[in-house]
Amino acid sequence: MTKTAPADTDLFDPVTIGAWRLANRIVMAPLTRCRVNNDGVPGPLQATYYAQRAGAGLIISEATNISWQGRGYAFTPGIFTGAQVAGWQRVTEAVHEKQGKILCQLWHVGRYSHPSLQPGGVLPVAPSAIAPEGDTFTEQGFRKVPTPRALETEEIPDLVEQYRHAAECARRAGFDGVEIHAANCYLLDQFIRDSTNRRTDRYGGSIENRTRLVLDVVEAVTSVWSDGSRVGIRLAPVTPNTGNTPLDSNVMATYGYLIEKLNPFHPAYLHFIEGATGQSRQVPSGVSLEKLRALFQGPYMANNGYTLEMAKAARRSGTAELICFGRPFLANPDLVERFKKGAALAEAPRETWYGGDERGYTDWPAMTSEA
Template sequence: MTKTYHADTDLFDSVTIGAWQLANRIVMAPLTRCRVKNDGIPGALQATYYAQRASAGLIISEATNISPQGRGYAFTPGIFNDAQVAGWKQVTDAVHQQHGKIVCQLWHVGRFSHPSLQPDGALPVAPSAIAPEGETFTEQGLRKVPTPRALETGEMPGIVEQYRHAAACAKQAGFDGVEIHAANCYLLDQFIRDSTNRRTDQYGGSIENRARLVLEVVEAVVAIWGDGSRVGIRLAPVTPNTGNTPLDSNVMATYGYLIEQLNRFNLAYLHFVEGATGMSREVPEGISLEKLRALFLGPYMANNGYTLELALAARRNGTAELICFGRPFIANPDLVERLKSGAALTEAPRETWYGGDEHGYTDWPLLDANAS
C-alpha cells in the first residue's frame, strides 16, 4: 500500500509522557464492551483483544470496577481481587509482548447501578439520594435505575480505600499505570457537581468541599504508584449523558478549581471529554474548555469525536499532546497504521459494541499490507 505519511505532524512520532515512552500520540480510549463473565475476571479473549490494538501509543482499559459496590453494568471487569489481578496479568503481558503500554481505568459508578448488581441486593450509593434517569444493563436485561442511598460521612475513607486498593491491584497486575475515572457522571463526578451533590458535610456545599473526595482519591492513588507520572485522570465537565445528569451550576469555577488543585500531583496527563461523551462536541454558551485546559500544567489528552483531520489540527496548533480515539478502534485494531497510511476505516455495527463473544470483538481483519 502506498504510504501517505503526514510528514508535517508528529502525531505518529514517539513521545515521552509522564514515566512512559510512547510509540505515538494516539491513545485507545476506554471502551466498555461487556464481554467478561460476572466474576469480573478477564482472560484470554481480552488478552487477544488488547494485544491486537497495542500499536496505539497508549491503551486505556475499559472502565474497571474498583469494588463490588462500584459495579453498575453486567459483564464488566473488576480489579479488586486476586483472580481479577491474575486475569488482567494475561492482558498486560500480551500487550507488553507487542511492545504496547496499557493503563487501567479505575471506575466506581456511584448512583448509576441496580440492586441486582450490588452486594446483597443493596441500593447503589451516591453523594445524595437523587435518582438518575434511565436504565442500566443487568443480567436480566435493562432495568430502571433506583434512587440511591446517600453515603454517610464515616463511609468516605472507605471509598478512598477502594480506589487505593484497586490502584495497588492494577500495579500487581502489570499495568503501566492507572487512570482515575472522574468523568461521565459516575461517582467522583457526582461529588463534583452541585446538581448531584446536596450534602451539608465537608464533602458538599462549597466547590472546595465537592472537590475534596476526588483530591483525596488522587492523593491515595498517586501514593501507591510512587508519584503522579503513571497516573492520569479523566474529566467531562459538560457531559450529561449518564442518567441525564444536569451540569454543575458553575462549570468554569468548579472544574477550574479542581484542575488547579490537580497540578500539585504532577499527573501524567489530564484526559478531557470535549463535549458530551460519544455524542456532540458542542459546548454550552459561557463554558470554555480551552480555558479550563490551559489551567492544567501537564500533558493534555483530547477526546470525543476525533477524526484524523481533527487530530492533525490539534497537533499542528499545539492544543493537545495526546489524541484519544474510541469507536474507530472497535473494528480497526490496527487503527494507527490505517490513519498513517490513509486507508479506509471499517465501521462496527452498534450490535457488536456490547456483550457477546469473539464475534465483533477479536475477529476484525487487519489491514492487508499488500492491498493496492
Template sequence: MIDNSIRTDLFNPLTLGAIELRNRIVMAPVTRSRYGEDGVPGELQALYYAQRASAGLIIAEATNISPQGRGYAATPGIWNEEQVAGWKKVTDAVHAAGGKIVSQLWHVGRFSSVDLQPEGTAPVAPSAIKAEGDTYTVDGFVPVSMPRALETEEIPAIIEQYKRAAENAMRAGFDGVEVHSANSYLLDQFLRDSTNHRSDRYGGSIENRARLTLEVTEAIVQIWGNERVGIRLSPVTPDAGNTPPDSNVMAMYGYVIQQLNRFELAYLHFVEGATATSREVPADVDMDALSAQFNGPFIGNNNYDLELAIERRAQGRINAVAFGRLFIANPDLVERLRRGAALTIAPRESYYGGGAKGYTDWPVGNY
C-alpha cells in the first residue's frame, strides 16, 4: 500500500477560521433521509456521524431551518427544542470521537410540495415560477407544487428563520454553521435571474439578487462570529428542479464572492460543476477564476478522487477537499485514502431511507 501522506499535505492539519481540523479531508453534506416526520436526530444518526469523525470536518446533511423550509420527507430540522436535543447527541458523539462538525442551514424555497408545507400552503420562492421534477413525501414521490412569490415585507421573517436556526445550532453544540446558498434552493433561487423575476430591492440587478444571501450571512455572523461561519455556492448546478444557471454566472457569483470577503468567513465551500454529476461547466464559466476571488480558505467539491485532490492541492487551487458519496460506504475514508486502500462503492438503493442497513453497518479497517 502507498502512504499517500508522503505525497500530499491533505492529511495534515488545517485551520478554517477558528475551527481546527486534523486533516484537510471534509465530509460533504449528504442527505440520507433517515429521520422521522419530526426531523429529530437520534442515536442512529449519532453513531453514523461519530463513525465518520476522522474527517477533518463534517458538514452535517442539509438541515431545514423551519417547517416552511422543508422540501423532502425524512430530512432533519433545527427549528425546535426536540431537534436541538437530538443534534446535541450527534455533536457530543462526534466530539467524543475527536471530530469537528458544522450545521448546514437549509431552506428549499420553491422545490417543495403542499404536502410538506404547514397547513398545506404553497412553497415560497423569489418568484412564482414552478420547478420541474418530483419530491419525496410520506406518500411517495409527488410533483413539486407551484410556489408563491414572497412579499417584500415577508423577507425579514425568512432572515429570522436563519438566525433562529443558527442560534439553535450553537445550543446543539456544533462547531460552526454553513450557509446553504447552493443547489438551486432558496438563496440560490434569489441569486439566479432564471428564478428571480422580482422588481423590488431583492430582484433585477446583480446587487439586488445577491442581497438576501448577504443579509442572511451577515445575520448569522452576528450570532456566531465570522470565524465559525462558512458558505456553500454552486454557480452552475441545475439541481432542485432543473434550474437554469444565471445568464451571467461570472458576474453574478463573482460579485457575491467579492462581497462575502468583507465578512472574512471561515471558508467557501464550492461545487465545481454540477453537484454529484459532472465537473464540466459552460464555456463562458471559469470556476478557478471565481474561487480565486475569495480571500479565505477554499473547500473544493464535486467528483473528486484522491489523485485530483492531490493535483489541485499541489497547484494551490484548494485548501481542503470535500467528499460526499465516498463517505457513505467508507466511514474510515481518511485512513483508506492515506493508505491507498480499496474503497467500497455504496449502491444507490442504500442512499436514502431505511434504518441501519446501508447506513451504519459498513466495515472499518481490514486494510
C-alpha cells in the first residue's frame, strides 16, 4: 500500500488497485438516482449516464438491489434477474467503450423499506424488530417505515446466497468487480451495530457474532471472483441511524475487529465514509477513523465532502490511495477534466437528484474548450 506521494500530486496519474489498472485516482461514488422502471432493469438512459462519466478512474454504480427483498426505494435497479443482467450489460459495454472501469454496488436495505416494496406486501426484514424513524420512497410517494420483522436464524444462509448470486450476476453483466455495501445503516451495518442488533443467536451479542454475516458475505462474494482483488467493501462507522437509534456502543472495538478480519480476504480496497454520509465530517469523541483505517492492509478509498484541494492533500500525505466524489459528478460528467484544468463546476439542483427523465441526468454539457 502506498504510504507516501510526491509533493506534486499524482491524483491524475494511472494506478494499479487490486486487479484494475485505473486511469486516475478519482472515483465516482455510488449515487442513487431512482430512474429505472420497477422491474429494476437499467436502460439506454443509464448506459448514456455512466458512459458520460467514464473519465473517472473508477465508477461505483448506484446502490443495486440483490433481491426483491432487499429493495427499499422505488425505481432503483437490481442485479438478480436475467433481464437486469442484460440491462447492465449495455451499461458496462458503454463504459468500457470509453475505456472506463465500473463496479456494481451490492445492496440490501434491511429495515429501511416498506411493505409496498416487498413481494406479497410483507414486512421488511432486519436483524431485530426495531423500528427506524423516517420515511422511504415508494411508488405512492414517501411512506413511513414500519417496524421490520426479525430474521429467523435459518433464513440467514439465504441472505448470503442472495449476495453470492448477485455477485455472479454482476460478473455476467460485465462489471469489473463489485462493492459490498456494508455502510449507511443498511442491512449489513444493522447486523454490525449493537444498537440495531439485539439477537441472541450466533449472529448477535458479541462483536464476533455481529460481524459474522458481513464476513460470510465477503467470503461468498470473493469466491465468485476467485479472490478479493475485484471486490471492495464500504463501511460508515459513524454515519447515524435515522431518528434516535444510536451508533454502536463501541465503534473502535467493533469496526476495528471487522477490519482486521477483512485483511485475509485481501479486498481491492476499503471504502470509508469519513463522518456522516453526505453531511458533517466530524466524528464523535473517542473515535479515530485514522486508527481504524490503519488496521487495513490494502488500499484505502476516502469519501465524504472532498474538494479537489483536499484530494490533492490526501495524496501528498499518502493518507488515501483513491478519493471518491459524489455530488460533483451529478452535473459534471467530465469532472476529472474540469479538475485538471481548474474549470468551474456546475451544480445540480436537488429536485433533479432523484427520479425523472434525462433532464438533470444526462443533459449536463461537457466543458467547452473556452471554459
